[in-house]
Amino acid sequence: MTAPPSPASPWEWTETCPPPCEAGGLLTIDLAALAANWRLLRDRVSPAECAAVVKADAYGIGIEPAVRALAAAGCRTFFVAQLSEGARVRAVCPQAVIYVLNSFPPGTGDTYVRHGLRPALGSREDIEEWAAVSRAVGRRLPAMLHVDTGMNRLGLPPAEAAALAGDALVQDVEFALVASHFVSSEEPENPINARQVAAFEAVRAVFPGIPASLANSSGIFLPQRPHYQLVRPGYALYGGNPTPGRPNPMSPVVRLEGRVLQIRTVREGETVGYNAQWTAPGERRLATISVGYADGYPRAASATDAKRAGGAAFGEAIVAGRRCPFAGRVSMDLIVLDVSQVPAADVCRGDLVTLIGGDLDLDEVGRRAGTIGYEILTSLGRRYRRTYVGGSL
Numbered sequence: 166m167t168a169p170p171s172p173a174s175p176w177e178w179t180e181t182c183p184p185p186c187e188a189g190g191l192l193t194i195d196l197a198a199l200a201a202n203w204r205l206l207r208d209r210v211s212p213a214e215c216a217a218v219v220k221a222d223a224y225g226i227g228i229e230p231a232v233r234a235l236a237a238a239g240c241r242t243f244f245v246a247q248l249s250e251g252a253r254v255r256a257v258c259p260q261a262v263i264y265v266l267n268s269f270p271p272g273t274g275d276t277y278v279r280h281g282l283r284p285a286l287g288s289r290e291d292i293e294e295w296a297a298v299s300r301a302v303g304r305r306l307p308a309m310l311h312v313d314t315g316m317n318r319l320g321l322p323p324a325e326a327a328a329l330a331g332d333a334l335v336q337d338v339e340f341a342l343v344a345s346h347f348v349s350s351e352e353p354e355n356p357i358n359a360r361q362v363a364a365f366e367a368v369r370a371v372f373p374g375i376p377a378s379l380a381n382s383s384g385i386f387l388p389q390r391p392h393y394q395l396v397r398p399g400y401a402l403y404g405g406n407p408t409p410g411r412p413n414p415m416s417p418v419v420r421l422e423g424r425v426l427q428i429r430t431v432r433e434g435e436t437v438g439y440n441a442q443w444t445a446p447g448e449r450r451l452a453t454i455s456v457g458y459a460d461g462y463p464r465a466a467s468a469t470d471a472k473r474a475g476g477a478a479f480g481e482a483i484v485a486g487r488r489c490p491f492a493g494r495v496s497m498d499l500i501v502l503d504v505s506q507v508p509a510a511d512v513c514r515g516d517l518v519t520l521i522g523g524d525l526d527l528d529e530v531g532r533r534a535g536t537i538g539y540e541i542l543t544s545l546g547r548r549y550r551r552t553y554v555g556g557s558l
């Protein structure tokens with residue numbers, strides 16, 4: 166993956182985007198809100214440090230503008246998932262501390278050193294190879310010790326991590342951070358949280374003096390306040406609610422609008438879309454908009470007769486200030502809305518409707534598609550006209 170071409174203004178680039186009047190969908194990314202979200206979390210966890218997780222192209226909003234805005238707000242430590250993402254952060258932020266959560270593929274240690282990246286070492290093999298790279302360059306290279314306290318995904322089990330303390334294996338590497346990841350931090354009542362905190366504390370005790378990190382976005386809001394020396398929010402920075410079921414303390418960062426292509430009226434009994442899964446319950450006015458699953462809008466948000474009968478959730482948009490339900494299947498490039506509740510004069514060809522924004526937030530869009538807001542963000546399409554607002558140099 167290569168970085169986008171260097172833009173004339175770092176806050177907006179248009180090389181890969183159609184102009185607004187031509188675009189089927191407009192994506193507006195508010196970098197001032199991103200920075201404000203980071204500051205809110207920073208103040209909440211102080212004196213712990215607040216890092217930023219910018220993996221997956223900064224959860225879909227664009228890694229370069231996100232990192233520039235966060236660095237300008239004062240963020241010094243970034244987490245990515247993969248080497249290529251780390252290199253992109255380094256290119257815009259020469260001073261940053263950058264951790265790569267997915268460790269490092271065999272044989273790539275040199276590239277990590279060249280970009281000044283710190284892998285999250287999660288196995289003895291990882292540590293052995295990083296120690297060999299360290300010996301080759303003649304200094305103990307910093308890394309994160311990744312402890313698995315329950316996810317069973319990446320990282321050393323607590324007992325194996327603790328056993329490293331007296332092991333010659335670790336003499337050649339520098340553990341600059343010891344970290345683990347919550348399984349269910351968005352559920353504050355879940356007893357797994359306390360079990361993970363206890364397991365993490367046991368490992369920490371074996372590595373005194375090494376900064377520790379456990380909390381993701383929701384972890385920051387747990388009653389135990391497991392902030393330690395560093396927190397690692399991702400989703401909340403981008404406006405996602407870290408406290409599901411309670412009011413969202415974060416500001417929205419992403420707004421998505423789709424353009425109306427046609428308005429039509431159907432009679433009772435006519436169907437809409439592929440496989441005729443939605444039947445008009447009476448005369449209905451429909452608006453077809455220029456966004457579809459090829460833009461990352463989930464097909465699972467389709468509106469069908471079966472879902473309506475069963476009371477299951479499906480997609481909605483905001484048209485001229487009113488909530489309008491989807492009608493029929495989400496197609497590759499199109500979504501049909503039932504705009505019967507909107508006065509005819511208030512919705513015309515060329516108008517924009519809101520797919521994400523206002524009271525239709527990321528979390529609700531995810532829920533209506535049977536998924537989570539994280540997946541909505543990281544799927545945001547490439548055909549949208551992307552506009553960055555609120556940035557400053």
Ligand SMILES: *Cc1c(COP(=O)(O)O)cnc(C)c1O
Pocket residue numbers: 218220266345346380381382383397398399400401
């Ligand atoms: C993705 C990730 C985070 C950020 O999680 P959010 O829920 O988006 O705040 C933190 N730590 C690790 C290890 C992750 O993989």
